[in-house]
Amino acid sequence: MDEELERDERVFLLGEEVAQYDGAYKVSRGLWKKYGDKRIIDTPIAEMGFAGIAVGSAMAGLRPICEFMTFNFSMQAIDQIINSAAKTSYMSAGLQSVPIVFRGPNGHATGVAAQHSQCFAAWYGHCPGLKVLSPWSAEDAKGLLKAAIRDDNPVVFLENELLYGVAFEVSEEAQSKDFVVPIGKAKVERQGTLITLVSHSRYVGHCLDAAAVLAEEGIECEVINLRSIRPLDMETIESSVAKTNHLVTVEGGWPQFGVGAEICARIMEGPALNYLDAPVIRVTGVDIPMPYAKILEDNSVPQIKDIIISVKKSLNI
Amino acid sequence: MLLSVNSMQKMLTIISNVLKGSASKNVARVVAARTYADFTAEATFDVKKCDTHRLDDAPPTKSVLTREDALKYYRTMQVIRRMELKADQLYKQKIIRGFCHLSDGQEACAVGIEAGIKPTDHLITAYRAHGYTYTRGVSVREILAELTGRRGGCAKGKGGSMHMYANNFYGGNGIVGAQVPLGAGVALACKYLDTDQVCATLYGDGAANQGQIFEAYNMASLWKLPCIFICENNKYAMGTSVERSSASTEYYKRGDFIPGLRVDGMDILCVKEATKYAADLCRAGKGPIVMELQTYRYHGHSMSDPGVSYRTREEIQEVRSKSDPISLLKDRMLANNMASVEELKEIDVQVRKEIEEAAQFATTDPEPPLEELCNHIFYNDAPLEVRGTLPWTKLKSIS
Numbered sequence: 001m002d003e004e005l006e007r008d009e010r011v012f013l014l015g016e017e018v019a020q021y022d023g024a025y026k027v028s029r030g031l032w033k034k035y036g037d038k039r040i041i042d043t044p045i046a047e048m049g050f051a052g053i054a055v056g057s058a059m060a061g062l063r064p065i066c067e068f069m070t071f072n073f074s075m076q077a078i079d080q081i082i083n084s085a086a087k088t089s090y091m092s093a094g095l096q097s098v099p100i101v102f103r104g105p106n107g108h109a110t111g112v113a114a115q116h117s118q119c120f121a122a123w124y125g126h127c128p129g130l131k132v133l134s135p136w137s138a139e140d141a142k143g144l145l146k147a148a149i150r151d152d153n154p155v156v157f158l159e160n161e162l163l164y165g166v167a168f169e170v171s172e173e174a175q176s177k178d179f180v181v182p183i184g185k186a187k188v189e190r191q192g193t194l195i196t197l198v199s200h201s202r203y204v205g206h207c208l209d210a211a212a213v214l215a216e217e218g219i220e221c222e223v224i225n226l227r228s229i230r231p232l233d234m235e236t237i238e239s240s241v242a243k244t245n246h247l248v249t250v251e252g253g254w255p256q257f258g259v260g261a262e263i264c265a266r267i268m269e270g271p272a273l274n275y276l277d278a279p280v281i282r283v284t285g286v287d288i289p290m291p292y293a294k295i296l297e298d299n300s301v302p303q304i305k306d307i308i309i310s311v312k313k314s315l316n317i
Numbered sequence: 318m319l320l321s322v323n324s325m326q327k328m329l330t331i332i333s334n335v336l337k338g339s340a341s342k343n344v345a346r347v348v349a350a351r352t353y354a355d356f357t358a359e360a361t362f363d364v365k366k367c368d369t370h371r372l373d374d375a376p377p378t379k380s381v382l383t384r385e386d387a388l389k390y391y392r393t394m395q396v397i398r399r400m401e402l403k404a405d406q407l408y409k410q411k412i413i414r415g416f417c418h419l420s421d422g423q424e425a426c427a428v429g430i431e432a433g434i435k436p437t438d439h440l441i442t443a444y445r446a447h448g449y450t451y452t453r454g455v456s457v458r459e460i461l462a463e464l465t466g467r468r469g470g471c472a473k474g475k476g477g478s479m480h481m482y483a484n485n486f487y488g489g490n491g492i493v494g495a496q497v498p499l500g501a502g503v504a505l506a507c508k509y510l511d512t513d514q515v516c517a518t519l520y521g522d523g524a525a526n527q528g529q530i531f532e533a534y535n536m537a538s539l540w541k542l543p544c545i546f547i548c549e550n551n552k553y554a555m556g557t558s559v560e561r562s563s564a565s566t567e568y569y570k571r572g573d574f575i576p577g578l579r580v581d582g583m584d585i586l587c588v589k590e591a592t593k594y595a596a597d598l599c600r601a602g603k604g605p606i607v608m609e610l611q612t613y614r615y616h617g618h619s620m621s622d623p624g625v626s627y628r629t630r631e632e633i634q635e636v637r638s639k640s641d642p643i644s645l646l647k648d649r650m651l652a653n654n655m656a657s658v659e660e661l662k663e664i665d666v667q668v669r670k671e672i673e674e675a676a677q678f679a680t681t682d683p684e685p686p687l688e689e690l691c692n693h694i695f696y697n698d699a700p701l702e703v704r705g706t707l708p709w710t711k712l713k714s715i716s
Contacts, residue, residue: 012509038509044539049498049532056502059487060439060516062509083492084499089696091480093473094716096487097696128694128703152697231701269708 001028001065003177004149005035008063011149014041014054015067015104024069025105025164051077051102055084055154058100065149068104071120071158078123085154086129099152103145106134106158107201107252108301114289119253121200124156125229125262131183132229134158136204138168140227143181151183158229160201186233188240192222195246195311198237198263200226203250203283203302210307221311229259237263238272245277246314250302255284281310359383360653364587370570370577370607376594380586384655390432390585391650392664394424394643397448399672400457401616404447404464408620412680413464416491417478418445422615425585425642426549427452430517432585433592439507441487441500442519444479445549445614449519453486457672461679469678474685475693494520494527497546501533504544504605515543515599517592523554525568534572534605543599545592546572546607549582555618556627569609582610583640613640692716 004011017024019032019042032040043050047068054066068074074081085098108117124132131153135141141159148155173179189204190211197207204225211221222240226233241247247267249260260282267273267280286300311317361381369375401421407413420427427448430440442449450460455471463470464478471481481489487503490496500518507514520530525548537544548568552559559566569577576598580591588610595606613636617624624633650656691703691714703712 041540044532044535046529046532046535048529049501049536052495052498052529053502053505053533053536056441056487056499056504057506057509058502059499060503060506062506079492079495080498084490084495089716090693091472091476092482092488092693093475094693094696095472095482099696131695153695 001145001149002031002034004146005031005039007177010061010063011065012039012041012062013065013067014043014050016043016045016069018042018067023067025161027159027164028067047073047076048080051080052084054100055080055098058085058098059088059096063099063149065101065103068102070116070161071104071106072116072118074102074104074120081124081130081154081156082127086127088129089153090129097152098154101145101148101155101157103148103157104159105161105164107160108285108290108297109161111292111294111297112290113292117290119251119285120156121158121229121251121253122258122262124158125232125259126257127230129154130230131155132158133183134200134226134229136163136201136225136227138170139174140181140187140225142170142174143179144183144227147180147183150180155183158201163202166205181227184228184231184233186227186236187225188222188236189225190221190223192220192244194219194221194244195248195314196222196224196237196240196244197248197250197307197311198224198226199250200229200259201252203252206302206304207250207307210304210311213304213308214311219311219315219317226259232262232266234263234266234270237267238270241267241272242275245275246311247276247280248283248307248310248314249280250283250307252285252301254287255282256287258282258284260284278314278316281314283307283310355654356384356656357654360649360655362586362649364584364590365581367581367587367591368569368579370567370572371574372576372578376578376580376587376590380590382586382649382655386432387646387650387655388660388664390428391643391646391656391661392668393428393452394585394646395665395668396457396671397421397424397427397451398643399668400451400460400675401447403461403672403676405616405620407461407465407676407680413478414466415477416444417464417620418618419616419620420445420448420614422636422642423549423551423582423612424448425588425645426582426610426612429582429585429588430547430592432589434515434517434596437485437512438514438596439485439487439500439503439516440519441490441496441503441516443490443493443496443521443524445521446479446481446489450481450483450486450489453483455481455483455486457675458678461675462682465679465682466684467679467682468685469682473689494524494529496520497524497527497530498533500546501537501542501544501605504537504542504599505540507543508541513600515545515596515604517545517547519547519549521554522548522550522552522559522566522568523557523562525550525571526563534575534607537605538572538575541602542605543602544605545595545599546575546605548607548609549612550609551612551614553614553618553627555622558627567609569607572605572607575605575607577607577609579609579611582612583636583642583645585642585646688713
């Protein structure tokens with residue numbers, strides 16, 4: 001964000017606690033000190049209002065980054081995101097653009113219970129006119145956010161609170177001020193031969209961990225990091241399935257109408273169906289509002305053992 | 318008495334046209350005897366004093382009107398009036414479909430606001446937007462063609478009645494109240510970019526109860542945004558009168574800590590002076606401000622509402638006969654010798670012609686081509702493939 005704020009004067013950040021508090025999760029630390037009140041704006045607790053203000057400012061020539069403290073609160077503002085931002089380019093036949101980024105943590109954390117733990121990938125991923133991104137690694141986060149800010153369209157950028165504290169190795173290339181990751185392209189994080197694991201955000205890490213365990217048994221998994229929920233890179237998934245013949249999807253969100261469900265539908269509609277030796281297995285969050293107690297919460301979300309079991313089931317091992 | 322060359326030429330053309338058209342009438346000889354020198358170039362009119370909220374002064378109670386401006390306002394209001402009535406006709410013929418919210422009766426609002434701001438200022442409103450689309454620069458042709466869903470529409474048939482846009486005009490918005498934070502956001506951009514522009518942010522008496530408006534009031538006031546919040550109070554939100562929807566019907570006070578004005582929305586000069594006052598206030602960095610325009614719509618809420626189940630025909634008729642914005646201006650012009658009856662009639666004829674031609678275009682222009690179905694999902698983006706109704710249908714979208 002710092003690089004993009006420096007690069008383009010029209011970029012600014014608004015949201016609750018983003019300025020003087022340095023960000024609820026410290027993501028915007030140091031920015032207010034550097035850029036001041038004009039460009040880093042603390043808002044009152046008024047999501048519908050400030051999201052609308054952000055969209056309006058984008059319509060009038062600015063490039064806002066609108067932070068939701070978590071995407072759970074974006075539900076208050078969802079009308080502005082969908083009806084005022086996403087649909088406008090189409091409704092105006094290209095006369096009115098809305099270059100805006102909505103970002104914040106998405107999905108569950110730990111111990112924050114039902115109202116603070118929902119994953120919105122499927123809801124936002126459903127809507128034409130939006131680009132929806134879900135980074136996993138630090139490279140993803142940086143490159144995709146820069147791409148999102150530079151994009152002239154509304155982008156929903158789904159971060160993850162639990163990933164904020166995870167350290168990643170970052171390449172030389174990724175440290176450049178112009179390092180941008182293309183929107184709509186998945187990344188193969190790990191090459192494999194026997195089975196394809198597809199995931200986004202935090203669960204990419206789980207897949208890689210599962211793959212490491214399975215590798216010891218000689219099962220080499222290919223792990224794909226979606227990076228982009230919308231547009232969804234089916235080509236990368238299909239090429240991988242053509243090679244491995246087996247597919248498991250992993251996500252933190254609920255199963256019904258979820259990201260995995262969409263992948264299954266598209267696999268079935270596309271060329272990769274003929275390459276499948278087994279049905280696709282979706283590993284998802286449990287279909288319940290998130291409980292609070294640790295044991296309950298831990299068992300409400302995919303665990304590494306769930307991925308391992310699915311792989312073996314798919315491979316009939 | 319200084320008149321611009323332009324207006325003199327206009328007058329001579331009008332007079333000669335009238336002569337051509339009615340050579341056999343006595344009237345023509347009367348007109349021929351009058352020259353531009355007979356008309357008042359400029360007159361000052363009393364306008365109602367606006368009720369104020371948290372303001373030490375108020376907009377002026379006298380408004381200076383030049384002949385040129387008077388003719389311009391008259392014409393513009395007539396265009397809106399006739400355009401809306403034409404839309405009514407086309408809707409009843411089923412050539413316009415879906416939603417159609419007409420603003421006849423409220424012409425002084427659109428024209429008065431436009432007179433009080435500059436073309437470089439910004440404006441956003443809700444769905445009763447055809448008049449504003451016109452005053453913000455879109456031709457009647459393009460508006461009607463958008464209503465009829467043709468490729469020549471200002472949004473290429475993609476938007477329809479509620480989604481028309483122009484330079485510095487952000488629609489046309491379908492979700493009640495959503496346009497108000499948007500307008501505050503436009504005002505934020507004006508301030509951020511250090512222009513002296515303002516944003517006129519319109520909403521109705523129904524929308525006035527939306528929570529997001531209060532969120533926008535708060536932030537606009539906190540950050541001193543150059544936003545003129547304008548409540549077009551036409552007394553009915555669909556079928557619900559203001560008394561039935563609002564614990565307080567003093568919409569100009571609803572901004573609480575924000576100063577407010579209550580304005581006679583049927584008097585174009587009152588609207589103009591109040592808007593100018595509000596815009597000056599915002600430009601001086603003292604914004605925001607709330608303006609309530611008291612106005613009236615002759616039609617029902619939309620074309621599917623006859624508009625008489627929740628109000629009486631007598632009420633509508635009373636407003637028409639006593640407070641019609643176009644008649645009010647016309648009477649003032651004639652009483653002060655700013656124009657002749659014939660001249661105004663000629664304008665009416667021209668306006669009718671313009672609307673007819675626009676309607677002709679709107680009914681004969683082809684519909685948008687199917688190849689363009691998926692275009693403009695994104696702006697300034699590479700072409701993309703879009704799924705059609707069937708899994709193997711790959712449609713193309715370019716921006």
